[in-house]
Structure formats: C-alpha cells, structure tokens
Amino acid sequence: MPTKLSRRDFVRLCAGSAAAISMTGFLAPYMSEAVAAGAPPVIWIQGASCTGCSISLLNTVHPDIKKVLTEVISLRYHPNIMAAAGDLAMQEMFKVAEENKGNFFLVVEGAVPTGADGLYCTVGEEDGHHITFEKLVTTIGKKSKAILSFGTCSAFGGIPATPPNPTNCKAVDQVVKDVPVINVPGCPPHPDWMVGTIAHVLLYGIPEMDTFGRPKMFFSNIIHDNCERRQYFDNGIFAKTFGEPGCMLELGCKGPIAHCDASTRLFNGGVNWCVKSGGVCIGCTEPQFPAWPMYERMAEMPVGPATTVTVDQVGIVLGGLAVAGIGGHLVGNIATGRIGSKKEDVEKEGDS
C-alpha cells in the first residue's frame, strides 16, 4: 500500500496527538491516497444504538466530515447519511459485500438483539421478508475482513445489554465468532478513535489491541492518570458537590478505572471533555459500562429482593455485633473468674 507514513509514526501520532494537532487532518492525505489506490470499502450498519456514534463521527472537523466520507474513507453504506434508501440501498450493501468478499471492513454501531430470534431489531427487507440485525451482522460480518465495533453497545453490549436486558442484546464479538473484531468503545467514541482505527486497518491492518479488543493507541491510558484535576486528588482536595473545585472521586468519578485518552484528546474538536465540563467520568469505555452507579463512589450490595445496602452499613452492623459479643464475653469472663483472680490450684499440663 503506497504510504510514506510508517506504522510506528502513525501509532505515535494517534497515541500522542493532543488537542493542538488535528489527527484526522494529518491523516487525510495518506488515507485518500490509500483509498485512491484501491483500499477496502467500508460498510456501516446500525443495530440497537442511539446513533450517537454516527453523530460523533460527524464531529470530525479537520477536515470536515464531507471530505472524510467522500474522499478519505470509501464508505459505501451508512443508514443515516446516505441519500439512497429502501431496497436500492440494501441491494447496494449486499452487492458491495459480495463483490469485496473478505476484503471490506464492516463497522457495527449498536448492540445485537438476539431475543425473539432478533425480531427486536429489523433493519430492512429482502425478498419481502424482514432482515433482523442479528442475521445481517452474521451474514455480512462473516464476509468482512474485520469488524470494527464502534461504540460501547457493539463492543461490549453497553446500555442495551445492561440488566434486565429484555431484548437479550449482545456484543458483536459474542455473535460473530470467526472474524477479527476491533472494539472502539465509548459513549460516544471520539471521532479520532473511529477515523484513526479505520485509518489503521486501511493502511496497516489490524492494530495492536488490549485484552478487551481495544486499540492500544487510544485506550492504553487511565483517565485518572492524565486528569486535569489530578493535582486535587494528590493533594487530598475533594469536591462534595458538583461545581466545586476538587477531585470528583467521592461524587462517583470512574476515572481511576476508565481506559481512554479523552482527557488529553478532548471532544468537540479539542474544546472540552467530561471532567472539564464539570461532570464525572462515567467510565464509558469499560466493558461493564453502564452497569454501575454513575454518581456513587461504590456500588451497593444486593442483599435481597429490591433491597440494597452499602458495604459500610454491613460492616458497621457486624462491627457493632462483634463489639457487643466481645463486651458480653468480657463480662462473662470476669463473672466466671477467668479474668482477674487466677485459679492457682488448677494444675494442668500445657505443652506446645
């Protein structure tokens, strides 16, 4: 593939690019070149999602999204931004998938509902029968070179898969097994993560990934380690309410357990991010998101139907019982004379 940018430089650029540099703008010429030279096309499909990931992609500002979509990425199908609709569009998608079998990339946005044979999410028709999203992901996904799961829903299940999960939503890699899946989580993911991952697979192939299939170039940092409020944490200054200066750990910030580079990359074209706008990190790039309390320091323990307690409450009650037990035993000890006046006449052998 004709490119002057080495993979090493590319990853360094992705991992290191702060708000000051426009990663997409820098990458665009290389990607255009690759696409012009016949890089694999990209098909984007949506399942149980809120379209937030697509909206986030549209926030790519340098160069503007029009240029990215028409010149940089050979995007052949996208439910929201393509002009075609209905049968015409579906036929085109199947045609692209068939013609480029094993040589196109499938972007999946949204979880895959598998309950009721996938009927909770139908995405089109074929020969008068509706196609469920589960079937579409399986059939098209098997033909693709790799699947890019954009957003936490497709990567880990996310909001649709959070209990009670009546539609039995699943992550894409639980549904399609034999195709490499790259997870780009986030709610929504940063446009750079999406464009950067597409760029990596187009130019260099599958990127280096961590345990949860996230590209290491974007997801190897802990938010807490690069947080602009980190100094507050180190100095023991903690916010009690929103809007106060201070580390927001006690307000439920998930920064210490969240992997991504939002704190240095910044959203909306390098303007702002969750903590800078006064909110806590909700850990949206983690596999367990959002099955935890977003504004609590620690999750509560379920102890019975519709009953939860905090660990502190359990500990304090048990501690109270222990102290009461000890007090009672102490009284007993003194009353029976085990403590205090030692029985001198008792001679028992002790050996150890």
Place this chain on the structure above:
Amino acid sequence: MVKQMEERHSVWIRFCHWVNMISITLLILTGYYIHAPHTFRLFSNMDTPRTLHFAMAYLLCFGVLIRVYYAIVAKDTKNIVFSVKEDTPKFPSMIKYYLFMADSHPYYGKYNPGQKMMYTGWLVMVLIQIITGFILYKPNMFMALGGFLGGYMAVRLIHYIVTWLFVLSVLAHVYLDISEGVPVLKSMFTGKIPADFDHGTHEEEIETDTGVGA
C-alpha cells in the same frame, strides 16, 4: 521464683507476625482514607497514604511469603492450617468453653479450631487482597484478570469487603488472645510462655478428673 518458661513462638513466627500486623494495620488505615478521603480525614493529602499503601502492600506480600515458607519448612502447617475433617468435630467443646457452658476445654494443640480457621481464612483473605489490590494498582497489566473477576468495579467491591472482614476478625483476634491471659500476648514478643500455662485439659484427664466426655 523464676518461672519455668517454654518455647511457644519461634523468632520467625514473631517476626512475621509483627511485620504483617504493621503492614495490615497501615493498609487498612491508608486504604480507608483512599476509599473515603472526605469522611476519614487521617491524612492531609493523597500522596502519603497511597505511597504507604503500595509500600505496605509489598511488605505484606513478602511477610506472607516468608510466613507460608516458614510454615511449610518448619512443619508449622499442622498447627495453623484448618482441616475440615479433623478440626470440625472439636468445635462444640470450644464453643461451650467460650459460652461459659464448660469451665475448661480439651487440649487442641497449639491453636484451637477457631484460631486455625481464622488463620487459614486470613491466608485466603490476604491472597484475595493481594490479587485484587494488584489489579487495581496496575490496571493495564492485569486487565484480563480484572475482566475475569467482573471488572474493576467488582474488584474494588471485593477488595473493600475483604478489608471489612479483616477489621472484624482482627478485632476478635485481639480480644480473644488478650482475654486468654497476658502471657499469651507476652509470648508473641518474647516467644516464651510459662510452662504451667493452661492450654486445655488432656482427654485422659477430662475422663478421670471431671468426667466430661470429649
């Protein structure tokens, strides 16, 4: 009159005991500050308790490692490892003694079944704390293990619950050992205990002296 003393705790047992005691105490205190810095204002900043917490974590690792190695090499395992088959039948007589339903208890060996259960439980708990602690300390290095245990949030919860278990069991440990007599506490410093210290009645004595069945 010079009391006849006999060896109870070797120097290695005493060394490990106090090293682990110091590290566990500091781990609990710093850990609770890290958990709730606003409620538990023991430190003035986060740097000191975190540094201490990590240093003490390593100290505890080594302390436990040495203690386990010693237990195996010095054949101390028979004294402290709880055996379900052998120690469970001894429970009723011990509970009777603790509830003042019996004046004495049979001789159990160095430790009674309750102590054995607690010390074995502590080893399990320490291992849980070390594993969950390192997952939280090096989130990138142990990402797979963290995911296996249900994610960092679940790991934090486990780490925190086991800390509470430590607090409660240490409370019981300190009370019960002191209530058995000052010599028991002293023996953890000097290693020696008076030879005439009451370690419990031997079975044959029980049968002949008091008639209480073992």
